[in-house]
Amino acid sequence: MAQAKSKENEYEDIPGTFVFNAERSRQGYGINMFCMSLMKDENRKAFKANEAEYLKKFPLTPEQTDAVLKRDYNRMLELGGNIYFTAKLGATDGHSFRHLAAVMTGSTQEDYAAMMLKGGRSVEGNRSRSGKYDKPAKQTSAKPKAKTAAKSAKKSKSSKKRK
Amino acid sequence: MAKIIAGFASSHVPAIGAAIDNKQTHDPYWQRVFSGFEKAKKWIADVRPDVVIAVYNDHASAFSVELIPTFAIGCAAEFPPADEGWGPRPVPVVKGHPELASHIATSAILDGFDLTIANKMEVDHGLTVPLNLAFGSPDEWPCPVIPIAVNVVQYPPPTGRRCFDLGRAIRKAVASYPDDLRIVVFGTGGMSHQISGPRAGLINSKFDKAFLDGLTKDPKKLAAMPHLEYMREAGAEGIELVMWHVMRGALDDKVKEVYRFYTVPASNTAVGNIILENVAKPAKKAPKKKALRKAA
Numbered sequence: 341m342a343q344a345k346s347k348e349n350e351y352e353d354i355p356g357t358f359v360f361n362a363e364r365s366r367q368g369y370g371i372n373m374f375c376m377s378l379m380k381d382e383n384r385k386a387f388k389a390n391e392a393e394y395l396k397k398f399p400l401t402p403e404q405t406d407a408v409l410k411r412d413y414n415r416m417l418e419l420g421g422n423i424y425f426t427a428k429l430g431a432t433d434g435h436s437f438r439h440l441a442a443v444m445t446g447s448t449q450e451d452y453a454a455m456m457l458k459g460g461r462s463v464e465g466n467r468s469r470s471g472k473y474d475k476p477a478k479q480t481s482a483k484p485k486a487k488t489a490a491k492s493a494k495k496s497k498s499s500k501k502r503k
Numbered sequence: 504m505a506k507i508i509a510g511f512a513s514s515h516v517p518a519i520g521a522a523i524d525n526k527q528t529h530d531p532y533w534q535r536v537f538s539g540f541e542k543a544k545k546w547i548a549d550v551r552p553d554v555v556i557a558v559y560n561d562h563a564s565a566f567s568v569e570l571i572p573t574f575a576i577g578c579a580a581e582f583p584p585a586d587e588g589w590g591p592r593p594v595p596v597v598k599g600h601p602e603l604a605s606h607i608a609t610s611a612i613l614d615g616f617d618l619t620i621a622n623k624m625e626v627d628h629g630l631t632v633p634l635n636l637a638f639g640s641p642d643e644w645p646c647p648v649i650p651i652a653v654n655v656v657q658y659p660p661p662t663g664r665r666c667f668d669l670g671r672a673i674r675k676a677v678a679s680y681p682d683d684l685r686i687v688v689f690g691t692g693g694m695s696h697q698i699s700g701p702r703a704g705l706i707n708s709k710f711d712k713a714f715l716d717g718l719t720k721d722p723k724k725l726a727a728m729p730h731l732e733y734m735r736e737a738g739a740e741g742i743e744l745v746m747w748h749v750m751r752g753a754l755d756d757k758v759k760e761v762y763r764f765y766t767v768p769a770s771n772t773a774v775g776n777i778i779l780e781n782v783a784k785p786a787k788k789a790p791k792k793k794a795l796r797k798a799a
Contacts, residue, residue: 460706
């Protein structure tokens with residue numbers, strides 16, 4: 341991927357996040373169009389019958405094919421997939437958005453659900469890779485608390501939970 | 504003359520739609536969410552808008568990566584629910600208002616907003632979940648709905664300021680429409696949430712509450728917030744909140760906040776609902792509905 345040009349790509353500093361920009365959209369066109377095809381029942385069946393064969397119909401790189409076959413959702417995002425599209429793959433496997441979210445964070449379903457019930461993942465310690473934005477910007481009234489690290493944001497490849 | 508009387512904003516979490524469709528609204532988990540919308544439902548039942556203009560985003564249903572309109576206005580007579588991978592939601596077909604929609608498109612385009620015109624479009628949970636939250640699950644939606652789809656999927660979405668100004672352009676368009684219609688504008692999406700990547704599950708209640716405050720009291724300042732801040736503070740998908748600025752821009756500068764509700768979580772997401780009424784009376788034919796205040 342081309343180097344971040346300027347301030348424009350400052351969002352790359354947000355940890356655990358793959359912003360779906362024009363570059364990723366170009367790179368992931370094949371993944372996302374494959375996922376769109378899963379909106380039709382006959383395509384879902386054809387895919388499930390022979391996944392590798394079905395994927396040949398789409399312009400995917402070997403890495404992208406591998407990520408899809410392994411249901412490595414973070415890797416798909418990294419290679420240009422978008423969550424609203426890859427969720428269709430999840431739905432084809434019978435999984436909800438929340439299930440996929442737990443998988444992407446490397447949590448068990450139970451731990452993830454419990455975290456959400458307790459108010460979700462704190463933004464504290466999760467704003468910035470560089471540490472440049474440890475505090476909220478002035479528009480929000482939030483005050484930074486003691487840094488409670490939510491370190492799961494570090495793990496970037498976690499797909500142990502795939503079926 | 505048509506008139507925008509109020510704005511209604513709410514999250515549009517797909518799991519809320521699934522809970523409705525699977526009749527789980529009375530489960531304790533979901534009860535917490537749905538009970539918060541009871542007052543909003545009562546409010547809108549009293550107000551009985553003639554038309555709803557619903558600002559929402561498509562989630563890879565009507566639009567894929569083949570075509571990504573920044574702003575698209577639905578000018579069709581009807582909009583069927585999309586199959587989002589589980590079959591279409593069992594909700595009524597959304598009936599449009601082609602005359603008013605085309606009038607808004609014409610006026611807004613001449614005003615400098617190059618809206619994409621959609622004459623055939625399916626609508627997903629982004630639109631139908633807020634309709635459920637406002638109107639429950641009737642056999643038919645109680646009024647025509649004009650969908651305005653905003654790209655918040657591929658970065659960058661339109662800026663908050665641009666969204667606010669689109670609201671202004673919609674307001675101007677509505678004011679020049681000859682029929683006596685009372686209109687409520689919906690802003691949907693948000694609040695804080697991230698459903699993608701290792702940071703999924705992020706919730707920032709302080710940000711959300713400050714956003715609700717700003718929306719009522721200082722919307723122009725709020726609309727100047729850069730995208731980076733939404734993504735960092737409110738989660739990558741929290742940027743959906745820019746759509747609420749369209750609703751706010753369509754209202755008067757000074758509004759009365761009649762209701763607010765906030766809870767965490769619904770699935771991966773914080774849920775918010777706010778209702779803002781224009782304070783100034785319409786020049787004529789104010790349909791006396793003032794008892795509604797007692798709803799809250």
